[in-house]
Amino acid sequence: MSEGIEMSVEFSKAEGREPQGLKDAGHHILKCSNCEKPLCDIWVIDPNAQITEKYWANCPYCGDKSYQQQISGGVAPGGYARPIDGVSNEDWPLLTLIEDYLYPEDGSIQLKIIKNRS
Ligand SMILES: [Zn+2]
Numbered sequence: 428m429s430e431g432i433e434m435s436v437e438f439s440k441a442e443g444r445e446p447q448g449l450k451d452a453g454h455h456i457l458k459c460s461n462c463e464k465p466l467c468d469i470w471v472i473d474p475n476a477q478i479t480e481k482y483w484a485n486c487p488y489c490g491d492k493s494y495q496q497q498i499s500g501g502v503a504p505g506g507y508a509r510p511i512d513g514v515s516n517e518d519w520p521l522l523t524l525i526e527d528y529l530y531p532e533d534g535s536i537q538l539k540i541i542k543n544r545s
Contacts, residue, residue, distance in 0.1 A: 473501030
């Protein structure tokens with residue numbers, strides 16, 4: 428068994444999921460509709476989950492916001508990390524953080540984004 432498989436099984440136990448139900452089904456990067464900066468990364472970790480939501484984010488750079496993006500499945504939203512060639516993605520610096528989740532009356536989910544100052 429490879430190290431990567433062992434790690435994913437451990438993670439699955441921690442999340443209370445069956446290992447075969449957890450996989451990388453893709454990342455959705457929400458970008459600002461005005462300045463086009465990447466705002467956050469919504470990672471689909473459970474594509475079989477019967478969940479569809481519309482996500483959007485405010486822009487901490489220009490004050491505008493992203494378009495709404497409809498995403499199906501169980502997700503793990505996070506801040507946006509800028510990729511660096513030759514560097515492991517675990518060490519990519521986070522440029523933004525999700526400070527809060529807001530639920531507007533239209534049924535969408537707003538990710539409240541702030542700049543990462545650390
Ligand atoms: Zn913007």
